Amino acid sequence: xxxxxxxxxxxxxxxxxxxxxxxxxxxxxxxxxxxxxxxxxxxxxxxxxxxxxxxxxxxxxxxxxxxxxxxxxxxxxxxxxxxxxxxxxxxxxxxxxxxxxxxxxxxxxxxxxxxxxxxxxxxxxxxxxxxxxxxxxxxxxxxxxxxxxxxxxxxxxxxxxxxxxxxxxxxxxxxxxxxxxxxxxxxxxxxxxxxxxxxxxxxxxxxxxxxxxxxxxxxxxxxxxxxxxxxxxxxxxxxxxxxxxxxxxxxxxxxxxxxxxx
Amino acid sequence: xxxxxxxxxxxxxxxxxxxxxxxxxxxxxxxxxxxxxxxxxxxxxxxxxxxxxxxxxxxxxxxxxxxxxxxxxxxxxxxxxxxxxxxxxxxxxxxxxxxxxxxxxxxxxxxxxxxxxxxxxxxxxxxxxxxxxxxxxxxxxxxxxxxxxxxxxxxxxxxxxxxxxxxxxxxxxxxxxxxxxxxxxxxxxxxxxxxxxxxxxxxxxxxxxxxxxxxxxxxxxxxxxxxxxxxxxxxxxxxxxxxxxxxxxxxxxxxxxxxxxxxxxxxxxxxxxxxxxxxxxxxxxxxxxxxxxxxxxxxxxxxxxxxxx
Numbered sequence: 116x117x118x119x120x121x122x123x124x125x126x127x128x129x130x131x132x133x134x135x136x137x138x139x140x141x142x143x144x145x146x147x148x149x150x151x152x153x154x155x156x157x158x159x160x161x162x163x164x165x166x167x168x169x170x171x172x173x174x175x176x177x178x179x180x181x182x183x184x185x186x187x188x189x190x191x192x193x194x195x196x197x198x199x200x201x202x203x204x205x206x207x208x209x210x211x212x213x214x215x216x217x218x219x220x221x222x223x224x225x226x227x228x229x230x231x232x233x234x235x236x237x238x239x240x241x242x243x244x245x246x247x248x249x250x251x252x253x254x255x256x257x258x259x260x261x262x263x264x265x266x267x268x269x270x271x272x273x274x275x276x277x278x279x280x281x282x283x284x285x286x287x288x289x290x291x292x293x294x295x296x297x298x299x300x301x302x303x304x305x306x307x308x309x310x311x312x313x314x315x316x317x318x319x320x321x322x323x324x325x326x327x328x329x330x331x332x333x334x335x336x337x338x339x340x341x342x343x344x345x346x347x348x349x350x351x352x353x354x355x356x357x358x359x360x361x362x363x364x365x366x367x368x369x370x371x372x373x374x375x376x377x
Numbered sequence: 378x379x380x381x382x383x384x385x386x387x388x389x390x391x392x393x394x395x396x397x398x399x400x401x402x403x404x405x406x407x408x409x410x411x412x413x414x415x416x417x418x419x420x421x422x423x424x425x426x427x428x429x430x431x432x433x434x435x436x437x438x439x440x441x442x443x444x445x446x447x448x449x450x451x452x453x454x455x456x457x458x459x460x461x462x463x464x465x466x467x468x469x470x471x472x473x474x475x476x477x478x479x480x481x482x483x484x485x486x487x488x489x490x491x492x493x494x495x496x497x498x499x500x501x502x503x504x505x506x507x508x509x510x511x512x513x514x515x516x517x518x519x520x521x522x523x524x525x526x527x528x529x530x531x532x533x534x535x536x537x538x539x540x541x542x543x544x545x546x547x548x549x550x551x552x553x554x555x556x557x558x559x560x561x562x563x564x565x566x567x568x569x570x571x572x573x574x575x576x577x578x579x580x581x582x583x584x585x586x587x588x589x590x591x592x593x594x595x596x597x598x599x600x601x602x603x604x605x606x607x608x609x610x611x612x613x614x615x616x617x618x619x620x621x622x623x624x625x626x627x628x629x630x631x632x633x634x635x636x637x638x639x640x641x642x643x644x645x646x647x648x649x650x651x652x653x654x655x656x657x658x659x660x661x662x663x664x665x666x667x668x669x670x671x672x673x674x675x676x677x678x679x680x681x682x683x684x685x686x
Contacts, residue, residue, distance in 0.1 A: 121477035125463070132506075133465040220461035220522065223425040225450040225476045340475045 118226040120348035130242060140246050143196060150192040151253045158185045168273050181257060182267045182343065190271040190341045193250065194278045194334050197243075198311065201279060203301035204242065205286025206296045208235045209368065213294035222372070232365045236280075236287055236357075243279040247272060267343030274340020277353035281333040282307060284360020291367040310334075378403045379424065379530060384433035386419050393419040394584040397433070401577075408575030408592070409564040416584040417564040418458060423530050424562070425455040437530055451480055454528035454559075458535055460519025464508035470519055471507060472525055479526035479665045493521045497551060513544040519610055520551065531561045535572060549574050602673040605642045607654055611663030613638045619657055625650040630659040637666055 130136045162179055165328060169176035171204075212218040257263050286303040294297050314332030317325040328334055333356060336349040379401040386393045394416035401407045411417050423430045424437060426446040434441065440448040463471055472490045481489050494503055497517045502510055507518060516539065523531055536552065537545045552574050555561055565571060571578050572592040580595075588595060609616050613631060620640060621629045628643040644650050651668060657672040658665045 118478055118480075125466075128470060129463055129465045209408045215461065215463070216459040217456060217461040217463060219422075219427060219457045220455075220475070221478070223427050223450055223453065223455045224475075225447050225480055226478050370617060 119230045119234050122221075122226065122230060123238055126235060126238035127241065128236065134205070135207070136242060139200065139242065140249060143200055143246050144249055145198050146252050147193055147202075148253065150196075151189055154185050154189050166325075172240065181261050181263045185257075186254065186263065186268060187341045189254075190275060191273055191334075191337070193247075194337055197275070197279050197282055198307045198334070200290075201239075201243065201282040202286045202300050202307065205239055205283050206299035208287050208288055209290040209364070210294050210296045210299045214296075215263060224270050224333075228365050228368045232287070232361050232368065234362050236283060236364075239287065240276075240280055240284045243283065244276060247275055247279070255285070264343070267341075270340050270343045273345065274337045274349075277350070277357075278333050278337050280299065281353055281356045281360070284333065284357045285310075288360050288363045288367065291364045291371075307333075378405075378438060379562065380432045380434075380436045381420070381424070384420065384423060384435055385431050386416075386423060386428070387431045392584050394581075395645050397581065397584070397586055399579050399586060400591055401560055401562060403560055405577060406552065406556050406561040406563060406575045408571035408578040409562055409581065410568070410571055410578055411564075411568065411581040412566060415581045417581060418534055420581070420583075421455070421457075421562065421564060421623060425453055426450055426531055450472040451526075452529045453524065454523035454531045454533075456519050456533045456536055458538070460515055461522070462518060462564065464514060467506055468494075468503045468510075468521075471518065472521055475522045476525050479528075481526050489525055493525045496524065497521045498547070502566065513540050516540055516544070516548070520548070528559060531555060531559045533561065533563045535565055536563065537565070539572050546568075603644045603648070604631065605644060605651060605654065606639060606667065606669055606671050607658070607665070608637055608639045608667035609658055609663050610637050610666060611658075611661065616640070616658070616661075616663060619661060620654065623650060623653050623657055625653070639667075641671070 120192070122139070138183065158179070158181065161184070165179055166176050168174075254263075254268060282303075285306050286299070289303040289306065290296075290299040292302075310332050311334055313328040314335040317327075317329035317332070317335075319325070320328050335354070336352050339346050339349055379680060381397055381399050384397040385395050397416070397420055399407075409417050409420070419428075424435055424442060426442050426449055429443050436442065437449045438452050440452070442449050448457055454520050458645050463474075466474070469490065472493065473486065476486045476489055494500060497520050499514065499521060502514055507515065510518065511664065516536065520533075520536065523533065533552070540548060549570065552561065552563060556576070563570075563575060578588070578590060578592055578595060579586055607620065617629055617631060617640065620626060620642060625644045625648045626642055627645060630641045632639045633643060642650075642654070651670070655665060655668060
């Protein structure tokens with residue numbers, strides 16, 4: 116546990132004492148803000164239309180559900196931004212240690228590869244948590260102008276936290292496979308996109324294969340969270356997905372010594 | 378303290394080291410000498426538990442590097458060829474991290490870090506970011522990292538590479554001061570370094586140990602001939618022939634330098650033939666420009682052991 120905490124602390128210190136964290140968070144929030152503005156502008160327009168129709172037909176205006184009409188697509192957008200940006204953060208996790216030669220320090224110190232992979236994953240997950248928390252500023256603004264439902268927001272955030280964890284787990288694994296960060300980035304992004312497109316393809320892939328495809332896509336499991344439904348089956352999916360990523364990373368670091376490829 | 382028995386490591390079909398055997402006593406500094414690619418780093422990486430051997434056995438402080446890897450790791454300080462530094466951390470933060478993962482208890486950590494910073498002379502830069510340090514300081518941080526948990530065994534892979542002459546002397550002094558308190562294996566391809574810092578030398582070439590002794594003995598062993606340099610003005614072939622006929626001369630080789638002929642003469646040991654050589658040249662009426670004995674340096678010992686004639 117001590118070694119795990121030391122590794123975690125080091126990881127966070129490096130991320131926050133270099134531009135990495137700030138660039139990541141800044142970029143994420145900028146893109147998120149852009150999507151948020153667009154969705155809000157659109158939401159504003161359909162609200163106005165609804166008022167206009169109400170006047171036209173002399174009926175009380177239909178309230179439009181901000182959770183379903185605005186926040187749900189916004190949360191979906193955030194997961195897509197994460198799909199593209201998180202590999203940019205995870206690419207350095209192991210690749211940089213290899214290139215810098217610091218893996219040689221870690222692998223000759225009395226720590227286990229479990230401690231190492233878990234600490235790295237946790238550090239990245241914490242950064243993702245902080246980034247998500249900061250998007251709360253955007254969502255928080257809605258409370259000044261309306262009364263969105265808190266439950267759906269919390270479930271959406273839980274879902275996004277888990278989706279991010281899945282992307283981090285994949286990205287970390289690709290980072291253990293190479294010492295080239297660009298290779299790690301592109302292959303992790305490619306893997307994310309393949310998983311996403313499997314989700315789309317599921318409609319055309321026939322009964323059995325379609326079901327497999329639909330269930331393998333991390334974003335596909337997110338929609339219930341975005342609707343405000345917390346279903347155990349999705350939580351189980353994300354937890355096992357994350358564990359698989361950590362396990363593959365562990366195996367890859369552990370076996371590198373046998374292959375003599377480091 | 379360190380025992381290495383028949384250690385072999387293959388990379389695919391290529392043997393990086395084969396049948397390497399040596400041991401190091403407690404408190405001793407062992408020089409590990411060899412040309413680039415001889416297998417020095419591979420041996421050190423096996424000893425530090427970074428990679429396993431294909432066959433053979435190595436123990437550090439009585440613990441097997443493979444079976445009891447964690448015990449070995451606690452007792453070893455390792456400076457790889459490239460110091461394993463995190464450029465974004467400050468020297469203090471970095472050493473604190475290393476102390477933590479090496480298992481230095483919390484209450485001793487601050488003192489351990491202060492001590493090691495004093496020992497390697499990093500007082501002035503301890504709050505600086507490692508990225509901004511000069512190469513010499515980075516190397517010292519690397520050394521500090523290996524020393525911070527006061528390990529019984531230190532393994533240093535080419536610790537003076539890339540330093541300026543003043544820094545090299547400082548680092549060598551530092552390493553010398555480690556003897557007694559730590560057991561040290563020091564790899565290098567710079568020979569004077571070995572004669573200056575080490576009590577014993579293992580010479581390794583193409584993955585095999587070719588010699589193992591004190592630096593002095595090694596020079597003496599290889600020094601089966603005396604060498605003399607003679608520079609003569611005269612017909613080269615004739616001079617060479619005459620010089621070869623001087624009693625006691627084993628071999629004469631010609632080196633051309635600026636029109637005059639320089640000969641390197643190997644003669645039998647314990648026999649001073651300088652006078653005979655001078656007489657031979659002068660009596661022929663040739664000009665004797667230079668005549669001086671040459672020392673067989675450790676460099677040559679090394680070359681003779683590592684190159685086949």
